[in-house]
Amino acid sequence: xxxxxxxxxxxxxxxxxxxxxxxxxxxxxxxxxxxxxxxxxxxxxxxxxxxxxxxxxxxxxxxxxxxxxxxxxxxxxxxxxxxxxxxxxxxxxxxxxxxxxxxxxxxxxxxxxxxxxxxxxxxxxxxxxxxxxxxxxxxxxxxxxxxxxxxxxxxxxxxxxxxxxxxxxxxxxxxxxxxxxxxxxxxxxxxxxxxxxxxxxxxxxxxxxxxxxxxxxxxxxxxxxxxxxxxxxxxxxxxxxxxxxxxxxxxxxxxxxxxxxxxxxxxxxxxxxxxxxxxxxxxxxxxxxxxxxxxxx
Amino acid sequence: xxxxxxxxxxxxxxxxxxxxxxxxxxxxxxxxxxxxxxxxxxxxxxxxxxxxxxxxxxxxxxxxxxxxxxxxxxxxxxxxxxxxxxxxxxxxxxxxxxxxxxxxxxxxxxxxxxxxxxxxxxxxxxxxxxxxxxxxxxxxxxxxxxxxxxxxxxxxxxxxxxxxxxxxxxxxxxxxxxxxxxxxxxxxxxxxxxxxxxxxxxxxxxxxxxxxxxxxxxxxxxxxxxxxxxxxxxxxxxxxxxxxxxxxxxxxxxxxxxxxxxxxxxxxxxxxxxxxxxxxxxxxxxxxxxxxxxxxxxxxxxxxxxxxxxxxxxxxxxxxxxxxxxxxxxxxxxxxxxxxxxxxxxxxxxxxxxxxxxxxxxxxxxxxxx
Numbered sequence: 001x002x003x004x005x006x007x008x009x010x011x012x013x014x015x016x017x018x019x020x021x022x023x024x025x026x027x028x029x030x031x032x033x034x035x036x037x038x039x040x041x042x043x044x045x046x047x048x049x050x051x052x053x054x055x056x057x058x059x060x061x062x063x064x065x066x067x068x069x070x071x072x073x074x075x076x077x078x079x080x081x082x083x084x085x086x087x088x089x090x091x092x093x094x095x096x097x098x099x100x101x102x103x104x105x106x107x108x109x110x111x112x113x114x115x116x117x118x119x120x121x122x123x124x125x126x127x128x129x130x131x132x133x134x135x136x137x138x139x140x141x142x143x144x145x146x147x148x149x150x151x152x153x154x155x156x157x158x159x160x161x162x163x164x165x166x167x168x169x170x171x172x173x174x175x176x177x178x179x180x181x182x183x184x185x186x187x188x189x190x191x192x193x194x195x196x197x198x199x200x201x202x203x204x205x206x207x208x209x210x211x212x213x214x215x216x217x218x219x220x221x222x223x224x225x226x227x228x229x230x231x232x233x234x235x236x237x238x239x240x241x242x243x244x245x246x247x248x249x250x251x252x253x254x255x256x257x258x259x260x261x262x263x264x265x266x267x268x269x270x271x272x273x274x275x276x277x278x279x280x281x282x283x284x285x286x287x288x289x290x291x292x293x294x295x296x297x
Numbered sequence: 298x299x300x301x302x303x304x305x306x307x308x309x310x311x312x313x314x315x316x317x318x319x320x321x322x323x324x325x326x327x328x329x330x331x332x333x334x335x336x337x338x339x340x341x342x343x344x345x346x347x348x349x350x351x352x353x354x355x356x357x358x359x360x361x362x363x364x365x366x367x368x369x370x371x372x373x374x375x376x377x378x379x380x381x382x383x384x385x386x387x388x389x390x391x392x393x394x395x396x397x398x399x400x401x402x403x404x405x406x407x408x409x410x411x412x413x414x415x416x417x418x419x420x421x422x423x424x425x426x427x428x429x430x431x432x433x434x435x436x437x438x439x440x441x442x443x444x445x446x447x448x449x450x451x452x453x454x455x456x457x458x459x460x461x462x463x464x465x466x467x468x469x470x471x472x473x474x475x476x477x478x479x480x481x482x483x484x485x486x487x488x489x490x491x492x493x494x495x496x497x498x499x500x501x502x503x504x505x506x507x508x509x510x511x512x513x514x515x516x517x518x519x520x521x522x523x524x525x526x527x528x529x530x531x532x533x534x535x536x537x538x539x540x541x542x543x544x545x546x547x548x549x550x551x552x553x554x555x556x557x558x559x560x561x562x563x564x565x566x567x568x569x570x571x572x573x574x575x576x577x578x579x580x581x582x583x584x585x586x587x588x589x590x591x592x593x594x595x596x597x598x599x600x601x602x603x604x605x606x607x608x609x610x611x612x613x614x615x616x617x618x619x620x621x622x623x624x625x626x627x628x629x630x631x632x633x634x635x636x637x638x639x640x641x642x643x644x645x646x647x648x649x650x651x652x653x654x655x656x657x658x659x660x661x662x663x664x665x666x667x
Contacts, residue, residue, distance in 0.1 A: 005553070005594065006631070007570040056485040057456060151574075167342060168576065193482070196341035196513040197557040201572035223485040226516070226559040230566060253561045267486040268516075270560045271543055275520040277494050 007205040009231050010212060014046040018217060019068070019185060023077035025241075026063050037063040039241035040077070045185065045217050052220040052228035052249075054264075055238030061221045064238070065187050068219075069103055070094065099128060102183040106190035108170035112162035118173065119158050122146065125180040146176040150206060168199060175206050182214050189221045204231065225268045229253045237261050299372035302507055303330040303353075303392075303474050308366035310352040313359065320580050322348040324531035325366075327607070330474070333500065335508045337522030337539070339515055339554065344577060345531040346511045347397060350478045353509070354394055356383050371473060389420060393472035393505075397479045400459035403451035409462055410447040416469050439502065440465050440495060457488025461495050468505055475505040479512050493521055515558050519543050526615075527551045530577050530588040533607070537614030545626065547616040550589045552630040571630050587619065595620065595628065 026038040038060045045051055055061045066072040068079065070088055079086045081100070087093050105111050112121060122143045126134065131142075140154070147154040150172035162170060171191075178186055188207065192200040208231075210216055222228055228235055228249070235252040237245040237260065245258045256262050269275045306327050312320040322345040330336055340346050348361065355375040357363050367376050370391050375383060388394075396402070403412070413433045417424060424432060434444050446454065446462055454462065460480060468475055477496060481489040499505040510522050518525055519539050526536040527550065535548040546552045556571030575592035578584055587593070590600040600619055607615055610622045618625060 005572050005574055007572050008568075009566070056487055166576075194342070196339075196554070197515055197559075198553055198571070198573040199341060201557045201570040202574070204570070205572055225486065225561045226565075229561040230559045230570070249566070254563055264486065265561065267490045268561060269514075269520040270562055271516050271519050271558060272560065272562050277490065277497070 007201045007208070009050070009208060011233070012048055014049050014233060016047045017044050018047045018082060019045040020080045020083075021068070021077065022080065024064070024067060024074055024079065025076040026060075026067055026072065027075045036241050038067065041238075041241075041243050043236065043243070043246075045219065047184070047217060048211060048215045049234060050211065050218045050220070050232045052222060052232040052235045053238055054222060054225055054228050054235060056223065056264075059238045060241040061238055062189060063241075065103070065189055065219070065221050068185075069101060069187060070097060095128065098183075099130075099181065100184045101187070102178055102181055102185070103187040103189060104171075104174045104178065104191050106193055108167055108174060108194075109163075111174065112170065114161065114163055116162075117158075118160050118162060118165075119143070121162070121173070121177065122180060125177050129181060142180060146179045147173075149179045150176045152176065167194070171195070171203065172206075175203070175210075178210060182210075183216065184214075185217045185219065186210075187219045187221065190223075191220070192227065193222070193224065200227070225253070225265065237264070299369075300331070301329045301369075302332045302334075302371055303328075304367075304369040305329070305353065306367045306369070308349075308352060308368065309364040310348065310357070311362055311364055312348075313362055318581055321583055322361075322531055322580055323352050324580075324583065326528075326531075326533055327366075328526065328533065328536065330507050330509070332506050334524060335500065335510060335522040337518040337525045338509065338511045338528055339513060339518055339525060340528035341513065341577065343580075344528045345580070346528055347478050349528070350394060350476045350509065350511055353474075353476060354388060354392055356380055356388060385420060389416060389467075390470045390472055392474045392476065393467045393470075394476045395464055395467050395478060395480055398483055399463040399467075399480070400451075400456060400483075403459060403463070405450060405452045408448055408450055409466075412466050413447075413469060416466060420470060436465065436469065439504070440468075440498065455488070457484050457491055460484060460488070460492050464492070464495060464499075468499055471504050473506045474509065475499065475507075476509045477511065480510075481517070482512065482514070489517070493517070497521070515543065515554065516560050527554060530583055531580055532588065532617060533615060534589065534617045535615060537610075537612075541612075541614060547610060547614065547622070547625045548589075548618050549593050549595050549625075549628075549630070552628070556630045569631075587617075589618075594630075 021041060021043045023040050023042060024038060025036060025040050028035045028037055041064065053061050053064065063072070067074050086097065088097065123139060126139055126142055144154040147157065152169060152172055165173065192203055195203065207218060211218055220228060220232065232249045235246065235249045236243045237252060239260050245252055245256065245261045252261065253265065256265060266276055308323055308326045310323045312322055314320060326349060328336065338346050338349065351361060353368060355368050355378065363376065367374050370387070375387055410433055414429055433447055437444050437446060442461060442465055451459055464480065480496070481492045484492065496508065500508060510518065512518050523539055524536065525539045525542040526533045527542070527548065528534070529550050535542060535546060535551040542551065543555055546555045550573065553571045553573040559565060559570065573592055578588055578591065584590070585604060586602060587600045587605045590596050593600070597619065605617050605619055607617055609615055616625070
């Protein structure tokens with residue numbers, strides 16, 4: 001695949017609801033120390049939709065992502081995949097679920113198992129896809145194709161460990177995994193907060209291509225409001241575990257209704273308007289000095 | 298008082314790896330900074346921004362090594378000075394550095410006031426307990442931090458608060474130059490704003506005379522600094538006033554970088570983003586010709602065979618490209634240079650400097666040398 005130097009998001013019709021969260025909550029701790037990290041949220045993700053969940057640190061974004069991924073239990077409420085409550089008992093069910101739902105994370109350095117070689121990372125994905133019995137030559141073919149999709153050469157990577165790659169290469173490898181797995185939902189937790197603007201565009205380009213080919217739903221979890229506005233169809237603004245505002249990206253960013261969103265937007269530096277540094281601070285005393293029982297981690 | 302508070306001339310530093318390989322991370326950077334000026338440095342990961350920041354302190358420890366060039370702070374050349382003298386007389390008082398993720402450096406078992414004491418002791422300032430507290434409290438009030446912070450442990454503070462505390466500690470001795478290396482990249486927008494407010498406040502109050510601000514977030518850089526330098530593979534490829542650098546960049550790489558800015562404002566959703574394909578050169582053996590040539594869409598045949606010097610535009614902006622200034626000003630990143638000039642290549646208006654023979658060690662060097 002040749003790399004493009006112009007990236008643009010194709011807008012598309014969205015109809016089919018695919019994943020639905022109903023009154024989901026997550027409570028950490030018990031009794032007096034209970035902390036509602038996610039508080040009664042409802043959402044609907046459609047096939048091919050790009051969703052952004054925007055919020056400050058400690059607003060519960062990552063907890064919500066973990067719940068969707070099944071990395072942590074859901075305290076209350078439920079998650080429905082195609083109208084059916086998610087079955088999540090046995091390992092087989094989990095594997096089945098992870099075929100559909102995958103994630104990429106912010107820091108590529110801490111994502112890989114340092115003891116497994118890159119071949120192993122990609123072979124695992126092929127196995128997860130249910131092609132464990134494929135002859136090795138065909139597996140190599142799949143891996144080569146995935147690597148060339150992200151502009152890496154498989155021949156150069158084989159027999160190497162993840163830490164021998166640069167940060168950018170690791171991040172591409174992460175996308176190559178997604179290319180092999182072709183999940184229906186991809187959760188991207190701050191995928192671009194560690195890279196510069198040009199590389200950000202390249203990563204976005206790859207993700208958008210995957211979406212167009214596979215009708216994949218992408219959930220960006222980010223505090224980069226510019227990015228959220230640029231790519232997403234729908235934006236959810238999260239504050240202390242709740243969605244304070246949700247809607248199409250134009251509605252939320254250009255015509256915000258809640259005061260919180262307005263103040264959040266005023267904190268984002270722009271290049272077209274002067275940045276107002278004098279406005280009230282969003283952070284309260286409690287945010288600044290979190291106590292052990294709650295608040296930001 | 299010298300005219301320039303910081304003058305860097307052709308600074309070159311390198312890393313030496315375990316296998317005795319040299320990585321030329323900063324390779325010929327020159328700039329001057331007047332009192333009260335702020336310089337922002339942008340560039341992609343691995344281009345040498347942070348190495349430059351560390352090199353500017355003049356305090357080198359392996360694997361970072363000094364090669365050549367000079368760093369003149371307020372008339373005093375600090376290169377080649379004894380590290381111990383440097384540590385006591387320059388670091389913290391003349392030039393201070395806030396590293397990336399500085400807030401993670403705080404030992405969770407010590408109260409903030411102890412760190413303040415540490416800084417003073419390291420610079421041979423001995424204060425009694427009450428004097429120390431008075432001084433620290435006064436300082437905290439000056440930088441608009443709550444006084445309670447002093448008696449807290451780092452774990453009791455939020456990320457933004459920790460970062461601001463670290464900035465307050467770094468600027469305790471009122472350094473002339475403050476180098477802030479990605480001070481807000483791990484923070485969310487609201488805490489980021491407070492950190493930036495504090496940094497600008499330090500300059501306004503004269504606690505810090507000038508600042509070098511490193512980040513990869515261009516909208517932020519545009520709002521914080523007056524001057525922006527774009528770094529690519531260890532060199533400055535463009536430097537100029539913030540507004541011109543962002544809206545009318547000269548160097549092709551800067552054009553790409555500025556074309557990929559996204560801010561939440563109306564109309565941006567319909568625009569194309571620019572992505573620069575390819576990866577930067579390996580700094581173990583950087584090309585001697587233009588370092589951006591391999592990824593540049595406006596590349597000319599000559600770009601692969603001559604050394605590109607630092608050039609200055611009519612209004613004093615630095616750029617490192619062979620194309621004439623007039624062509625670069627007209628050029629948009631989406632244009633194709635060949636379609637404009639169908640038959641002829643663009644005339645390059647610099648004196649051709651072939652590679653110096655002594656440092657030519659690759660094939661390309663031999664070709665042009667012959």
